[in-house]
Amino acid sequence: MTLKSSRHGGDVFSLSPSARNQILDFSININPLGLSPAGRRALEHFWEIETLRYPDVEDRDVTEALSRAYGMEKETIALGNGATELMYTLLRIARPSRVLVPAPAFSEYRLSAESAGIRTESFFLDRDHGFSLPLEDLKEKMTEGSLLYLGHPNNPDGCLLSPEDFHAIMERAQETGSLVVIDESFIDFVEGDRSYRSFCRKYPNLIVFMSLTKFYAVPGLRIGCSFASPEWTRRIKDALIPWNVNGPAQLYMTYAAGDREYIEKSRAFCRDERARFSRELSKLPELKVYPGAVNFILLRLTGSVKDAAVLQQRLLPYHIFIRQCGNYEGLDESFFRLAVRTEEENDRLLHAMKEVLPL
Numbered sequence: 001m002t003l004k005s006s007r008h009g010g011d012v013f014s015l016s017p018s019a020r021n022q023i024l025d026f027s028i029n030i031n032p033l034g035l036s037p038a039g040r041r042a043l044e045h046f047w048e049i050e051t052l053r054y055p056d057v058e059d060r061d062v063t064e065a066l067s068r069a070y071g072m073e074k075e076t077i078a079l080g081n082g083a084t085e086l087m088y089t090l091l092r093i094a095r096p097s098r099v100l101v102p103a104p105a106f107s108e109y110r111l112s113a114e115s116a117g118i119r120t121e122s123f124f125l126d127r128d129h130g131f132s133l134p135l136e137d138l139k140e141k142m143t144e145g146s147l148l149y150l151g152h153p154n155n156p157d158g159c160l161l162s163p164e165d166f167h168a169i170m171e172r173a174q175e176t177g178s179l180v181v182i183d184e185s186f187i188d189f190v191e192g193d194r195s196y197r198s199f200c201r202k203y204p205n206l207i208v209f210m211s212l213t214k215f216y217a218v219p220g221l222r223i224g225c226s227f228a229s230p231e232w233t234r235r236i237k238d239a240l241i242p243w244n245v246n247g248p249a250q251l252y253m254t255y256a257a258g259d260r261e262y263i264e265k266s267r268a269f270c271r272d273e274r275a276r277f278s279r280e281l282s283k284l285p286e287l288k289v290y291p292g293a294v295n296f297i298l299l300r301l302t303g304s305v306k307d308a309a310v311l312q313q314r315l316l317p318y319h320i321f322i323r324q325c326g327n328y329e330g331l332d333e334s335f336f337r338l339a340v341r342t343e344e345e346n347d348r349l350l351h352a353m354k355e356v357l358p359l
Contacts, residue, residue, distance in 0.1 A: 024345055027323035029155075029186070029296040031217040032273070032341045033266050039216065039256030043248060050247035057242050062250040062257075066225055069257040075230040076200055078237050079245045083185055083211040083224030084108050089239045090207065090226075091116040094179055096147035100138070103330035104131075104156055106183060109149040110329075118147075124330050130291070131157040133165050139172045146178040152196065153186050156325055156337045158292025166196055170203050178205065185211035185224070186294040188263070189270050197227040204229045214295075215266065216256045221249040270295045274340045280350050281338075286357045295340045298325070303358050306334035314356035320349055 059079040067074045080086035091112045099113035103122040113120045123138050125131040131154060142148060148169065152161040173180045187195050197208040207228040213219040223245055226236060278297055282289045286303035301308060308324040315322060326333035340346065
């Protein structure tokens, strides 16, 4: 697999329409509880109005809703057609001397830099010690005018960036005039206030991205946001195309961001079901299950066959897709990732895994 050919999980669109609609797709990490009830009601009532008119080019209602939900000033928030659009836009306007990318990590960190013609350099997370940062090596790599990408939690391992590492990195970034970009696309699944978005007030060289499609379960609508200083936010907004966030997406998020019952229920469900699912997967002797904090689980095949592509083929008759992770730099073909879905769906996967393992 190449980096671009398997960017975001299983390619269900390579299947026939009838086959793709039968697939249990464990390769995409979406809230298993589905849509926010408040957001759904808004879509059901107003979808035709929002479809028949241009969306608000200033994103006013949804920006206000996100400001209330996340405790950030409206002047610090920019909206994108998913977090990916904001990443690509930032790289075009920031023009860093080079981009530092963790390995393993989300492929668009590197691809966004390459699309802007900017040199990238990897640094490898220590997978034997909780995918921890090689802090001293990273500080050496962070030279004048760099841009550093970090995941919090990181994809595909689901590990969090510690406060100690965060502050050490920000100190070094200030010394070198570097920009730190933290991807918090899965932070809403984590209980407690673990986000670093509020530090945008202290550090003008910090930008935090969020994909709102993961937790709020609307990958087809496409919406994400960034938190940054008012100056960086203005620059990002000025570089975006008009009407980049469609009306139904703005409408849904305006209501979903304030749906506290849904938010709390989703976090509690994912916490409990992830723990149960991990325990059951750990009982399979051919697998190593890595700890994490979010709605997906990184695993490694440790039996006689160590290629997740073989496992993928064995699971297709069960109408199940998994995320092979061999195209993540720093991992090999024995790694794969599973989303945490509903209890019934997770049990279907566990049953299928017991049928096809040992390979």
